Amino acid sequence: MALSLGLSEVSQTDAVLVQRALAGDQAAYAELMARHRRRLERYAWFLLGNREDAEEVLQDTFLRAFRGLDRCQEPSRVGTWMFRILVNRCRSRLARVDLIERGAAADAAFAVARSEGESERGEWREEIERALKELTPDQREAFLLKHVEDFSYQEIESLTGAPASALRMRVLRACEGLRRRLREGSPDYA
Amino acid sequence: MPDSEDRIDDPVVAAVVAELKHGPVPSLLVEDRVIGALNHDLKAHRVRSRLQSLARAAAIMLLVAGSVVATWLGSRRLVGSPEAIGAASQPVRFTLEASGLRRVAVVGDFNNWDPRATPMRRHGGTWDITLPLRPGRYRYSFVANDQEYLADPGRPPAGDDDFGTPTSVITVVN
Amino acid sequence: MVTKAILLLSVFGFGSLLAQDSRLQTRLPADVASQVQRLVDSAAQSGLPTEPLIQKALEGQSKGAEGTRIVAAVRTLSGQLGESKTALGPSAPEADIVAGAACLKAGATPAMITELRRLRPEQSVAVPLGVLSDLVALGVDVPKAWEQVHSLAAAHGPDTDFLALRDRVSAPNTRQPPGPVQPKLVPSGNSPP
Numbered sequence: 001m002a003l004s005l006g007l008s009e010v011s012q013t014d015a016v017l018v019q020r021a022l023a024g025d026q027a028a029y030a031e032l033m034a035r036h037r038r039r040l041e042r043y044a045w046f047l048l049g050n051r052e053d054a055e056e057v058l059q060d061t062f063l064r065a066f067r068g069l070d071r072c073q074e075p076s077r078v079g080t081w082m083f084r085i086l087v088n089r090c091r092s093r094l095a096r097v098d099l100i101e102r103g104a105a106a107d108a109a110f111a112v113a114r115s116e117g118e119s120e121r122g123e124w125r126e127e128i129e130r131a132l133k134e135l136t137p138d139q140r141e142a143f144l145l146k147h148v149e150d151f152s153y154q155e156i157e158s159l160t161g162a163p164a165s166a167l168r169m170r171v172l173r174a175c176e177g178l179r180r181r182l183r184e185g186s187p188d189y190a
Numbered sequence: 191m192p193d194s195e196d197r198i199d200d201p202v203v204a205a206v207v208a209e210l211k212h213g214p215v216p217s218l219l220v221e222d223r224v225i226g227a228l229n230h231d232l233k234a235h236r237v238r239s240r241l242q243s244l245a246r247a248a249a250i251m252l253l254v255a256g257s258v259v260a261t262w263l264g265s266r267r268l269v270g271s272p273e274a275i276g277a278a279s280q281p282v283r284f285t286l287e288a289s290g291l292r293r294v295a296v297v298g299d300f301n302n303w304d305p306r307a308t309p310m311r312r313h314g315g316t317w318d319i320t321l322p323l324r325p326g327r328y329r330y331s332f333v334a335n336d337q338e339y340l341a342d343p344g345r346p347p348a349g350d351d352d353f354g355t356p357t358s359v360i361t362v363v364n
Numbered sequence: 365m366v367t368k369a370i371l372l373l374s375v376f377g378f379g380s381l382l383a384q385d386s387r388l389q390t391r392l393p394a395d396v397a398s399q400v401q402r403l404v405d406s407a408a409q410s411g412l413p414t415e416p417l418i419q420k421a422l423e424g425q426s427k428g429a430e431g432t433r434i435v436a437a438v439r440t441l442s443g444q445l446g447e448s449k450t451a452l453g454p455s456a457p458e459a460d461i462v463a464g465a466a467c468l469k470a471g472a473t474p475a476m477i478t479e480l481r482r483l484r485p486e487q488s489v490a491v492p493l494g495v496l497s498d499l500v501a502l503g504v505d506v507p508k509a510w511e512q513v514h515s516l517a518a519a520h521g522p523d524t525d526f527l528a529l530r531d532r533v534s535a536p537n538t539r540q541p542p543g544p545v546q547p548k549l550v551p552s553g554n555s556p557p
Contacts, residue, residue, distance in 0.1 A: 030221055037221065041215060042210075051218070055322060056279070059223055063224055125213060147196075147207045148211055150196075175203045178202065182206065297426055299423075302391075303425070329423075345534075346502055346530065349466075349470055349501035352436075352437035352440070353423065353424055353427045353437070359494075
C-alpha cells in the first residue's frame, strides 16, 4: 500500500504514526518498526555479519528510538532518525567485539540459507558476504550507507560524524577491495 | 538527495550492490521483544507507582490520625523470573537429520510460529540453525516443505498442543 | 524513577497495556482476532501473562487450525493460567505461572503447584514445574512424576538437577517413530544447552 503513495504522503503518514506513538498508541509504534525494519535489518546484517549481533543491535535501536521519540525533530523522517541510532549502536558493537574472531558459529549464521534451485546465486552471495567481511569496518560502513542505503555523503557525515572526504576515500577503498576479491567470482565475469 | 558520485562504473561492484539491495535478508523479528520490553518496563513502573501511591495515601491518612505508617510495601519482594528483561540470550542449536526435504524451518514461541522467519540451513542430510534465546521455556516444531509439522527427535515432546501436531519443548536456563 | 514512571504512564495510560496486538490483527481473521484479543485483554486485567495466549493463537494459525479451535485453545490456556496463579500466589512471576499452566494441562493438580511453591519460597519454580510437565509428556504417570520432582524439591535441588532428571528419563525416549510422510527422521542426539 505504501508503494502507491507519493513521498510526501508516506512522510505524512510517518509523522502521524510518531504522534500516535507518543500519545500511547502501541500499534502505531509497531507499525513504525515494521515499516522501517527491513532497511535497518539489512544494514545491521551486512555490517555486523551475524544474526545474534544484528538482532541485539536492532532491538536496542528500536528501544532507544521509542524512549527518545519525543526528541525526534522531524517525525516525517523518523526512518533516517532511527538509522542514526542504528549506525551508532553498530559502531558500539563493533568496538566491543572483534567479529572476525567469532569463528565458525558466526560464519554459519551469516550465510543465507539457499534453496536448491538457486545454488549458483547462493554461492555468489556467500562470496559477497566473505568479501564484505574482509573490508575494514569503516569501509564496510561507508560502502553500505552510500551504495546500498543510498544516503548522500552529506547525510552520511551527519550519521557518522566522519568528514565527507574521509567517507569518499573509504567508499573508494571498499569498491577496490570488493572488485579485487570478487572479479573472478562474479556471475558476469567472462 | 543523491550525489553525482552515485554512479557505479564497475560491473562487479554494481552486481554486488544489486545483490545486497535486492537479495534476500533473513528477517530479524525483534518487534515483539521490543514491545514486550516496553510493556515490562511499564508494568514494573506501574507496580511501583501503585505501591508509591498507596504508601502516600496511607501515610497521609495515618499522619492525619497522628501515627506513622511502616512502609511494608517497600519490603515486598518480587520473586525473580528466569525471563527477566535483560537476561542474556544464549545460542541454542536446532538440528534435524532428514533426507528428501526441500525446505525446513523451525517455528515456536520464540518467533511467533512463523515458518518464514527462521529457515534452517542444510549440510548434506542435516538441517540446522542457531538462535539466541533468553532463559525460558519454549514450545516449537520443525516445518518440512512448508506443510508438515515435525517434533524434534532430540528433545522432549511437549505433550498435546491443542491442534493435533507434534511439538517439542526446550528449556533455556541461565 | 518516578518521573520516568509518570512519563511512561502518560504515554500509555492506565488503560489496556496491549491495545490491539498487531500480530493477531495481521495473522488471524478479523472475528477470530477480536475474540482472542478480548481473551488477552481479560487476562491482562486479571494480572495474567498474555504473551502465551498470543503465541497459542499464532501457533494455531500457523498450523492451519480453524478459528473456533484457536479461540477454544486460547480460552482453555487462559483458564489454566488463572488456576496456576491462584495456586502459586499473587506475587508469582510470569514464568512460574506459565509453567504451572503447562503442568495443569499435563494432569498435575493445583495442590502440587502450591506445594512446590512452599518448598521453594525464594526461587522460581518454573524449571521444576516444566520438568514435571516434561516427565508426563514422556510417558511417566503423574503420581510417579510428582514423586520424583517433589523429592528433588524437598532436597532443595538446583534447577540443573531437575533438568538432569528429565534428561535421564528422556534419553531412551527421544527416538520417535518416523513422521507421517516421507521424511526420514534420525535422532539428532543433541542435548539441551
